[in-house]
Amino acid sequence: MSKVRVLVGTRKGAFILSSDASRKRWDVAGPHFAGWEIFHVNGSPADPDRLYASQSSAWFGQVMHRSNDAGKTWETVGNQFQYDGTPGTHTWYDGSPHPWEFKRVWHLEPSLTDPDTVYAGVEDAALFKTTDAAQTWNELPGLRTQKTGPSWAPGAGGLCLHTLVIDPTNPDRLYAAISSAGVFRTDDEGKTWKPVNHGLRSNHIPDPDAEVGHCVHRIAMHPSRPNVLFMQKHWDVMRTDDRAESWHEISGNLPSDFGFVIDVNANEPDTVYVIPITSDSLHYVPEGKLRVYRSRSGGNEWEALTKGLPQKDCYVNVLRDALATDQLDPCGVYFGTTGGQVYASADDGDSWEAIVRDLPAVLSVQVQTIP
Amino acid sequence: MIKVALPANLQALAGSGRMVELEVDGTVTQRAVLDALEARYPALLGTIRDAVTKKRRPLLRFFACEEDLSDIAPDTPLPDEVARGAEPLLILGAIAGGGDG
DSSP states (O other): OOEEEEEEEETTEEEEEEEETTOOSOEEEEEESTTSEEEEEEEOSSOTTOEEEEEEETTTEEEEEEESSTTSSOEEEOOOOOOSSOOOEEEOTTSOEEEOOOOEEEEEEEOSSOTTOEEEEEETTEEEEESSTTSOOEEOTTTTTSTTGGGOOOBTTBSEEEEEEEOTTOTTOEEEEEETTEEEEESSTTSSOEEOOTTOOOTTSSSTTOSSOOOEEEEEEOTTOTTOEEEEESBOEEEESSTTSSOEEOOTTOSOSBEEEEEEOSSOTTOEEEEEOBTTTTOBOGGGOOOEEEESSSSSOOEEEOTTSOOSSOOOOOOTBOEEEOSSSSOOEEEEOTTSOEEEESSTTSSOEEEESOOSOEEEEEEEEEO | OEEEEOOHHHHHHHTOOSEEEEOOOSSOBHHHHHHHHHHHOGGGTTTSBOTTTOOBOTTEEEEETTEEOTTSOTTSBOOHHHHTTSSOEEEEEOOOTTSOO
16 A cells, blocks of 8 residues: 655754555654754655755754655765855845855755755755765756856845756756746756746846746646646746746636745646735735635636635745645645644645644645655 | 863764763864864764864854853864863854744
8 A cells, every 4th residue: 555755844853744545644753853944855756765854054054864764764964065166146135246155955856766866956046966865966057157147136035946846758857946036947957057937027126027037936847747837936826838938827816826835736737736825025824714726727717725724813824845745546735834734635635634733834845655 | 082062953963962072183273173073973064164164153152161262263272171171162052042043
């Protein structure tokens, strides 16, 4: 029988939630790395017991961990992320040039085929890769040194490369999303990159449809349809049907087109999930109601999913890496809140239950489906 | 033997207790002690000082003999009491002041 493992990163440690395919009873293990901010924990699709975790702390910097036994034991691995060559500058909040400075690893994306190969998206925005199970990390500098790099400027959350998507039909093709620069695509395994933001409009930048400068919060792809990507931008939910060559808006009837998360149902490539958030400064769910919105038509028509979710006096946020789906049928959907709840649905989002309610603020949720 | 007191987060990372004892060859300086500490506990590389520049991480402090030695030059000899192992070199995280940390 299949198993599901939910890897949860929080402000104060990591937790691993496990269940069988029924997804009714959950075992909660943790905190791992107690007291540390865990931006992301992710597992290798090629070896699900191989996990990687990014630990970060304002006091102690970046630490990386690897597990070979599904998180029962962990060992520290390489934490040196040195930009290639002389890094130069990007643009600071006041428009002045500012040196690139490594701050933390936001996102880990293991190779689809090799458990020892992992990509890391970092702040200040750059892409690193390991091929020796995270002992050493080398930058793929083609992204940061792409011609628009010096103009990238951080948003309030920092200049972070927070999302990496690998095309399963063409592993040379990757998408990287950077706040607040936009989406970039490589077709040669990271050697060269180009901005792919045509169709995005962002009123917080002087030229609303500029080539870069868009605060993309998250992108998602269904593996069976790699030409289609969905995006939650700072404002606007967007879709592309041509490998990000052009984007169009699909916000439709959402109560707020601001949010952080977006993901796709494992069995229905046109079923998409978002969690609208009130912005600009509030950053909690609208009207005190925690609602996941689902579109079964690839966007524009959205329905609120509320069964089992608090519908009054709720003022949590759901951060960009904190929603994920499993590979079962019906599809499981999972998300974590800044209030420390991790909610799960085992029926495509129709109904929800909290697996845990009182964790530290959740930064990331990743799901492994183990045959 | 030199004694170094570690903050809780680093104890967990090193798999050590609060107080660790180290052999340090030659003059006992901040740099020599940290070199010996990182050699003994590689998991601490980069967590006390930058792995490349070797600069102290800004929110950590080094105290000994009731003095703040955080900003002394890394090759300055540490007090005799530390060099003799009579007093520990204390590594502390700065107080969060009620912040999220």
